[in-house]
Amino acid sequence: MAGDSVDTVELGDLSDLADGEMRCFEDVGKYGIVVCRVAGTLHALEDNCSHADTPLSEGRFRGKMITCPLHGAQFDVTDGSHSGPPAWEGVPCHTVVETETGVSVRLDGSVRDDRSEGFGGAGGIIQTR
Numbered sequence: 001m002a003g004d005s006v007d008t009v010e011l012g013d014l015s016d017l018a019d020g021e022m023r024c025f026e027d028v029g030k031y032g033i034v035v036c037r038v039a040g041t042l043h044a045l046e047d048n049c050s051h052a053d054t055p056l057s058e059g060r061f062r063g064k065m066i067t068c069p070l071h072g073a074q075f076d077v078t079d080g081s082h083s084g085p086p087a088w089e090g091v092p093c094h095t096v097v098e099t100e101t102g103v104s105v106r107l108d109g110s111v112r113d114d115r116s117e118g119f120g121g122a123g124g125i126i127q128t129r
Contacts, residue, residue: 007107011035014042014103022066022077024057029107032057033094036077038064043077044094044105050075051087 009028017023017037024047026032031048034057047057049068059069065083067074073087080093095106 009105009107011103011105014098017042020061020063022057022061024055028105031055033105034066034077035096035103035105036061036064036066038078042096042098042103044096045075045077045080046092046094048091049073049087050082050089050091056091 009025011025011028014023014035014037017035019037019039022034022036024032024034026047029046031046032055033044034047034055035042035044037043045056045066047055049056049070051073052068052070054068054070056066056068056075059067061067061077064076064078065074066077068087071086073085074083075081075087075091076083078093080090082088082090095108097104097106
């Protein structure tokens with residue numbers, strides 16, 4: 001789109017991605033994205049734990065929560081929010097557009113910062129890679 005600073009990335013056909021499944025796209029954005037299907041709806045978030053700089057796609061995905069494989073930080077794939085320590089903030093989510101011809105993602109991620117809800121204040125982010 002002319003004049004639009006938000007990138008849109010075509011991911012192709014994801015109709016085979018069932019509820020409770022996720023798929024990683026390593027070449028999208030700075031860290032890649034992970035796309036998850038919850039109750040028939042696709043959700044995309046940055047594939048990087050805000051606590052430990054580790055790919056979330058290497059962790060476990062159950063219900064609507066994805067768990068980082070390194071220290072167990074959990075994130076809600078529908079909005080990127082975290083469930084508490086060890087993460088102190090959420091991860092960026094992206095708008096998903098699903099049509100008959102395929103799926104695209106707008107890299108317009110927003111981060112939900114839960115520090116104001118009593119989870120934060122003590123620490124920073126641990127960088128491991």
